Amino acid sequence: MVKTAIQGGWVVGWTTNGHQILDEGIVVFEDDRIVFVGFPSDQNCPKAERTINAQGMLVSPGLINLHCIANLDLQVLRMDMKVGEGSGYSKPYSWVTNTDAPHILSDEDFRVSSRFCVATLLKGGSTTFAAVTTGATKRWEDPSVEPYALAEASEEMGARAWISHLYREVCDYTNPDGTRGEIWDRQKGQAGLDNAIKLIKHLQIKGNPLITGFLFPSRTDKCSDDLLKETIHQSKVLGDVHVRSHFSEHLQEFRDFRANNPSRTMVEWLEDVGFLGPQVCLTHAIYIGGHSATGESHRDDLEILARSHTSVCHCPVVFARGGSALETFSRYVNAGINMGIGTDTFPPDLLEEMRVGALLNKVIDRQRSVGSVRDFYNAATIGGARALGREDLGRLVSGGTADISIFNLSDLASGPIDDPISSLVHFAGRRECQTVIVGGKIVVDDGQVIGIDEERLSRQARKSWKRYVKGLVDWDYAGRSTDIVFPTAFPIIRNR
Numbered sequence: 001m002v003k004t005a006i007q008g009g010w011v012v013g014w015t016t017n018g019h020q021i022l023d024e025g026i027v028v029f030e031d032d033r034i035v036f037v038g039f040p041s042d043q044n045c046p047k048a049e050r051t052i053n054a055q056g057m058l059v060s061p062g063l064i065n066l067h068c069i070a071n072l073d074l075q076v077l078r079m080d081m082k083v084g085e086g087s088g089y090s091k092p093y094s095w096v097t098n099t100d101a102p103h104i105l106s107d108e109d110f111r112v113s114s115r116f117c118v119a120t121l122l123k124g125g126s127t128t129f130a131a132v133t134t135g136a137t138k139r140w141e142d143p144s145v146e147p148y149a150l151a152e153a154s155e156e157m158g159a160r161a162w163i164s165h166l167y168r169e170v171c172d173y174t175n176p177d178g179t180r181g182e183i184w185d186r187q188k189g190q191a192g193l194d195n196a197i198k199l200i201k202h203l204q205i206k207g208n209p210l211i212t213g214f215l216f217p218s219r220t221d222k223c224s225d226d227l228l229k230e231t232i233h234q235s236k237v238l239g240d241v242h243v244r245s246h247f248s249e250h251l252q253e254f255r256d257f258r259a260n261n262p263s264r265t266m267v268e269w270l271e272d273v274g275f276l277g278p279q280v281c282l283t284h285a286i287y288i289g290g291h292s293a294t295g296e297s298h299r300d301d302l303e304i305l306a307r308s309h310t311s312v313c314h315c316p317v318v319f320a321r322g323g324s325a326l327e328t329f330s331r332y333v334n335a336g337i338n339m340g341i342g343t344d345t346f347p348p349d350l351l352e353e354m355r356v357g358a359l360l361n362k363v364i365d366r367q368r369s370v371g372s373v374r375d376f377y378n379a380a381t382i383g384g385a386r387a388l389g390r391e392d393l394g395r396l397v398s399g400g401t402a403d404i405s406i407f408n409l410s411d412l413a414s415g416p417i418d419d420p421i422s423s424l425v426h427f428a429g430r431r432e433c434q435t436v437i438v439g440g441k442i443v444v445d446d447g448q449v450i451g452i453d454e455e456r457l458s459r460q461a462r463k464s465w466k467r468y469v470k471g472l473v474d475w476d477y478a479g480r481s482t483d484i485v486f487p488t489a490f491p492i493i494r495n496r
């Protein structure tokens, strides 16, 4: 068994009090375990057969991307879109109700989309990710090819992945006049859950320790109490598998709920249903009492989430693009809620998520001291690990799992460095990610995903993307052209 040392940089070591930075420290790992974290001068430091030179670099626990979009991300098409201009995704009723009609993307496109996502996630330094897919172009659940393709791509590239099969009880559609409708179908919701269970069992039988299944009823407001209860029951039956759902991410969702439930909050509803607990992660939990847009004062929502050990995943970038924000990250942290961070959109850049999240936190609370680097880095490491029930991840400690991300901070762009974690969060980006190690195996070397022809994958992804956008434009209820449905910042004039 070969011991590998990573030596010479700033090493983020773990103590019982939390992370600490070891300047010119060393991490030694053997197989998938870390065997030493400290200084090379320590007499207990084992001799390594192989050394990775990390001079000028930050040796970080692998970042945990607690909620990432794992398909070619449609949300980027809505960058500056006005509400009411048509969201751009018009799912025709005729397609929704004809279950034989094919998806816009072919099975091969889903495979390309999966490989593209896993490669970009790894390149950005996410060693672990919990993948979710869009419901915008689906009926009541994912096409079965998609999560299996994601599992295959993760296996091929050596990522540590939590994979789910999206299901819900409602499918939305667009009428020919542009108005929207919904079809509730309990049986279709159950069929989706059954397929999700099948996926989890398949992954359990396959037994790759890097790939784990979880349950993903895509939105709490698009599932009946029954389906949510059944989800929690099945999580227990399957061995307390992780459960996640989108929760209170839209103001209208909050308003609709309160109109029908004047005496209880959405968090109290989930408590009544039993959809809270240490195995549950709610994304994004934005509109709860105390958020200025709700006009309601803070009740016990944060306390209930903290008391039940429910995790919350914060994805600031995608919401900032839509003009909304959590109020606020530090308020949730101070309430004792376990917070994780995710990249719910492209690019999968956890450093950018931390930076944007920190800045928004400061602006909203009008305080310099909130939204600290410390709290955000904790969320991207130990917070995510706790949410997934894996406290061996997200920290560099002897006996822990060898998931490590190395970021180059020696470039001129990083500037003089006093505090390497502060530099990472506020000055760096995903392109500074140099080396990624998952379970003791190098999967990104010199910024390149090992075993992948990145240029070819990028070409394939662009072709699938073109088909995806064309399919969406073909679905447009008013038959409008691409430049009307998805206008670019400036007109693009093509060479003839």
Ligand SMILES: [Zn+2]
Residues within 6 Å of the ligand: 067, 132, 246, 283, 344
């Ligand atoms: Zn999401």
